[in-house]
Amino acid sequence: MRKKEYNVSVVIPNYNGEKFIAQAIECILAQNVSSLIELIIVDDASTDNSVNLIEEKIRDITWAKLVSLKINVGRSKARNLGVAVSKYSLILFLDNDDLLPSDYIKNLLNLANITKLIEIVIAGQKNYFLDGEYGLRGPLEIHDSSLESILLGKFFVPTGFMISKNIFEELEGFDALLHEREDWDFASKLCIAGYSIIASDMPVWVRLHQNNNSKNHERFISATLKVHERLATYFKITGDKKMHAKLCSYTASQIARRPVKLALRFCGLKIAFKALFIDIRVSIGQSIFFTIARLLIRMTIRNKNT
Structure with a gap:
């Protein structure tokens, strides 16, 4: 049976990305795929030189356009938009x-044909690399795409995921008021609406650098609590006390990574103290781990010297 050819619109949001945007465009230009692509x-409203760089990069590419x-x-x-x-x-x-690797879109389209689930979201894996260290690929973060994992914010990543335009519009897209955690919010909406997320084995290379949005603690906590409230309401309506309890633990664990002063300001005592407890527990666990590691290293050195 002949495979159906699907055409893909690639959407890249950009704000002050003059350091990176050219590489992002190049990785789309390098895609090895027979389907039509629109970029x-x-x-x-960037304030750096992004727009000039983008215009120069796509000047002769008829299937690419810039929305300023x-x-x-x-x-x-x-x-x-x-x-x-x-x-x-x-x-x-x-x-x-x-x-994205050069065969990324091709791989996702092949997966869609094999599973016959083109109407359902398809996502890749996250593979981190440090800014300036382009040879570093890893560690690969293998996702568990179960409903529970997605609803508890442990799976979805907005970069590198493919979705039917009809489904995206049906769910009214990303929440425009969320500047963080919009991935968790949107994945949760997909699950609640009855859609599944298929995880491919293709890596999405996620760059780590000093301007990553998630380093804005106040905005992160505020958005986390907003999505938490939506899901908490859903679990209360469905009567799923087990998932509600897991959601509270997950939210606390996320907040535990942020300054305690902000946690108290945004979350109130209950969640803030739970977050603090998780933070202390993690710190103790790490301390024990490093202590054991140091002892093992010393024992190894001692054995070699005897």
Whole structure:
């Protein structure tokens, strides 16, 4: 049976990405795929030289276009606007500082044909690398795409995922008011609506650098609590006390990574103290681990010397 050819619109939101955007565009230009590709870059009112770099990069590419926003609206709304002007039935998202291997789109489309689940979201794996160390690929983060894992925020990543445009619009896209945790919120909406997430074995190369959004502690905690409240309400309505308890633990563990002063300000005593307890427990665990590691190293050295 002949495989169906699907066409893909790639949406890249950009804000002050002059250091990275050229590489993101190049990785799309290098895709080894027979399907038609449309590249849409939404510049979110950048104040650096991004727009000039993008215009220069796509000047002779007829299937690429730049949407320049006059007012900064945030990456969630920028993605939504990119989808709104797209013309193909499949949407692939890529962040401006991340990269895809050259056979990424081809692999995802093949998976869609094999599973016959093209209407359902397809996501890759996260593979971290440090800014400036382009040869570093790893460690590979293998995702558990179970419903529980997704609802508890442990799976989904917005960069490198493919979705039917119809489904994206049905769920009204990303929450434009969320500038963090929009991936967790959207994946949860997919699950609650009854859609599944298929995990491919292809890596998405996620760049780690000093300007990563998740380092804004206040915004991260605020967004985490907003999504937490939505899911908590859902679990209360469905009567799933077990999942509600797991959700509270997950939220506390996320907040535990942030400054305690902010946790108290945003979360109240109950969640903040739970977060603090998790933070202490993790710190003790790490301390024990490193103590044992040091003892093992000393024993190994001692044995070699005897």
